[in-house]
Amino acid sequence: MRRKRRPFACLAALAALPVCVRAQQPVTITGRVTSDSGVPLRGASVFAQGKNGGVITGSDGHYTITVTKAREPGQTLMLWARRIGYRQLTKPVTLTAGAVSVDFALTPIPFQLSEVVVTGEGTTIMREKLGSTVSSVNGEDLVNTHEPNLVNALAAQAPNVEVTSQSGDPGAGASILIRGFKSIEGSGQPLFIVDGSPVNNDALSTVDGPNGGTVTTNRVADINPNEIEKVEVLKGAAAASIYGTRAAQGVVLITTKGGKAGTTRYGLRTSYSLDDVTKGVPLQRRYGQGDNDTAAVCPMRGCKLTLVSWGPRLPAGIPTYDHFGELFHTGHLFDGYLDVSGGDERRSFFLSAGRTNHDGTILGPNSHLDRTSIRLKGAQAIGSRLRLSGNVAYAKSRGDFVEHGDNLDGIMLGSLRTPPEFDNQKYLDPENGQHRSYAYPEPNDITGPRRFSNPFWMIHNDLATSNLSRAFGNVNVEYVPVAWLSIKYWLGLDQYSENRLEGFPPSSASFPTGAVYQGNYSNTEVDHNFLAAASKTFSPSFSASLSLGQNLNSRHFQRIQDLGQGISGSVLTVSSAANITSMNNETLVHTQSYFAQLGLDLFDQLYLLGALRDDGSSTFGPVNRHSLFPKVSVAWNATRLTGERLWLPVVKLRMAYGEAGREPNPYQILTGYDPAFLAGNGGLVTSFTKGQDSLRPERTKEFEAGIDLGLFRGYADGSVTYYRARTDDAIFAVPLAQSNGFGFQERN
Numbered sequence: 001m002r003r004k005r006r007p008f009a010c011l012a013a014l015a016a017l018p019v020c021v022r023a024q025q026p027v028t029i030t031g032r033v034t035s036d037s038g039v040p041l042r043g044a045s046v047f048a049q050g051k052n053g054g055v056i057t058g059s060d061g062h063y064t065i066t067v068t069k070a071r072e073p074g075q076t077l078m079l080w081a082r083r084i085g086y087r088q089l090t091k092p093v094t095l096t097a098g099a100v101s102v103d104f105a106l107t108p109i110p111f112q113l114s115e116v117v118v119t120g121e122g123t124t125i126m127r128e129k130l131g132s133t134v135s136s137v138n139g140e141d142l143v144n145t146h147e148p149n150l151v152n153a154l155a156a157q158a159p160n161v162e163v164t165s166q167s168g169d170p171g172a173g174a175s176i177l178i179r180g181f182k183s184i185e186g187s188g189q190p191l192f193i194v195d196g197s198p199v200n201n202d203a204l205s206t207v208d209g210p211n212g213g214t215v216t217t218n219r220v221a222d223i224n225p226n227e228i229e230k231v232e233v234l235k236g237a238a239a240a241s242i243y244g245t246r247a248a249q250g251v252v253l254i255t256t257k258g259g260k261a262g263t264t265r266y267g268l269r270t271s272y273s274l275d276d277v278t279k280g281v282p283l284q285r286r287y288g289q290g291d292n293d294t295a296a297v298c299p300m301r302g303c304k305l306t307l308v309s310w311g312p313r314l315p316a317g318i319p320t321y322d323h324f325g326e327l328f329h330t331g332h333l334f335d336g337y338l339d340v341s342g343g344d345e346r347r348s349f350f351l352s353a354g355r356t357n358h359d360g361t362i363l364g365p366n367s368h369l370d371r372t373s374i375r376l377k378g379a380q381a382i383g384s385r386l387r388l389s390g391n392v393a394y395a396k397s398r399g400d401f402v403e404h405g406d407n408l409d410g411i412m413l414g415s416l417r418t419p420p421e422f423d424n425q426k427y428l429d430p431e432n433g434q435h436r437s438y439a440y441p442e443p444n445d446i447t448g449p450r451r452f453s454n455p456f457w458m459i460h461n462d463l464a465t466s467n468l469s470r471a472f473g474n475v476n477v478e479y480v481p482v483a484w485l486s487i488k489y490w491l492g493l494d495q496y497s498e499n500r501l502e503g504f505p506p507s508s509a510s511f512p513t514g515a516v517y518q519g520n521y522s523n524t525e526v527d528h529n530f531l532a533a534a535s536k537t538f539s540p541s542f543s544a545s546l547s548l549g550q551n552l553n554s555r556h557f558q559r560i561q562d563l564g565q566g567i568s569g570s571v572l573t574v575s576s577a578a579n580i581t582s583m584n585n586e587t588l589v590h591t592q593s594y595f596a597q598l599g600l601d602l603f604d605q606l607y608l609l610g611a612l613r614d615d616g617s618s619t620f621g622p623v624n625r626h627s628l629f630p631k632v633s634v635a636w637n638a639t640r641l642t643g644e645r646l647w648l649p650v651v652k653l654r655m656a657y658g659e660a661g662r663e664p665n666p667y668q669i670l671t672g673y674d675p676a677f678l679a680g681n682g683g684l685v686t687s688f689t690k691g692q693d694s695l696r697p698e699r700t701k702e703f704e705a706g707i708d709l710g711l712f713r714g715y716a717d718g719s720v721t722y723y724r725a726r727t728d729d730a731i732f733a734v735p736l737a738q739s740n741g742f743g744f745q746e747r748n
Helices: 002-023 139-143 237-243 411-416 455-461
Strands: 027-035 045-048 062-067 076-082 089-094 099-101 104-106 116-120 123-126 134-138 161-165 174-178 191-194 197-199 228-234 251-256 262-275 331-343 347-359 368-382 386-400 463-482 485-504 515-539 542-567 577-602 606-617 626-637 650-662 673-678 681-686 698-711 716-728 732-735 744-747
Touching (some): 027 045, 089 104, 197 463, 197 485, 197 515, 237 626, 515 577
Parallel strands (some): 027 104, 191 251
Antiparallel strands (some): 027 062, 045 076, 076 089, 134 228, 161 174, 191 197, 228 251, 262 331, 347 368, 368 386, 386 463, 577 606, 606 626, 626 650, 698 716, 732 744
């Protein structure tokens, strides 16, 4: 009987085959996504019910999506469109043979409760559920500032975030301060994270003190702002405590662009700008060089004149000079950027390249910076549960800089002190070709007392160069064994090597016999992360999420530098120096951390979040190897209870408490040795700073509370936040009685 049924079943299947084929004919849905004012929206996502993944609209707002799963003729499915900053819109679509057209007009929502926010260590959360303050900055807003330094581009982009630039010179560093200083000895800089992995943002000087100094580039400037999709700023300990001892000053989370499903896209952006100094320093041009109304007179070659301009009033017809304005010309900044990206439901790719050329406003050949950047990012799904992804960036920069600051060779000290009647542009003596300054106008000795270098001689003869190569990125593995559980591992690497040279030719004010600093700076950071994240909806009124993770981090920095003094010849290298002093500084820091985070969603309106991080570091004292950093927060979307009103559509109340820290500097727990010289012989002596074996990390405790409002159906919003931060166990050097052989000790 079974054999008789098989032919019948086959015949029945064959009879039904045309119907099946007809029902599985693909349906193409096309349309356009615009704002409610009719402006095309590029980068909007369009999804169809039952279809994994979606498509992205092009620059004209158009999209095309194909539904290939079996559908009955006349069946209705849901289609929705969304874009960050706009309300999601859903429309029903009735399937018909051939093509279907569906357009969307999205309403803007400045107050973005539905936006997904990255909160650190691989975790994300909807903004609606945040009990702490996180500011988001779109990548386009950064690019529109036309700032080559990413930190400068963040200026005025978020409240309580203060950005200060060293100067307008090419390669000038910038610092960022979030909610004020939290430390006495620390730099005040936040932790920077790029695509889940930390990156270095140090700004290191080649020469410290009054005998030299140029701009110092902060290393986040190696990141091309064109590559950035979004930046999240975790402002306080309540938001950033998941990063423990590196987060007291806040955290800046950077997400770079990536490929998206759809057709291959190409992007090209170029910009060119001119820079001019618009505000100068007013200088008097009435009184000449001298003192007590007596003119300074040079009776013979080699004379030394006073530094002040309190001489008699200059007679009519005596030429005077603008010693500020004469140093500058128009600067040029060119920025070019190209990217290509694409993908489908299972894979994506993104490739970009950028080139920045910045010629500064200071005259001469030594105010310049070139930067070349390349980024490759890709992802591949293997089966339905495993996904691999990778992200690597390379940056190459070369800079030529000018001496500045509190520095005898600095461009401003020499120029602004010059008497109005002295012509700095004639910086070489016509008789012997030596360096002349207003304090030594007729030189007869190459090592004579110039006091301050002539700024024009300095910008044409001093050297300060930097050549840097940097690679950073990560590889990621994500496994989803069941729908409610995700297991991730990612390995990050950030490595740079920089060659520097800062040279002062003979006759410079700082080093009359000449000097050269030449060295290599290298930094390597390796970051391992493991994260297991579970999320489960138990009922319409209750859901929960739990994340457990581990972080292992290693940071190695080395500076090998030589100082050569007594330069012979015209080539500024250490090999041409009579005396050479070598220096080798090296630090190595290991950290081991564990963290857990639990989130509870109640009645689709009340959101509770708690987290705990355990940090262990080689910089902690032996009796305090581990420290715990907790955080808790609560957020209530009152609108879920009251309903939307025309005049008050969204009301969210929030409150949070958290703790974060700053780890001690390396080797402060040890009593080390310092180099010393005795009778011309080198050696080591016990350090003047005594080690402290019970040193703990600084701890910043912060409470914040606030209210977020969305007004007039999303066309306006407002936010008020109160926060109070206190730092305990602050680390600073305490003076000791020198009778015990030491001068200082770092203490909490």
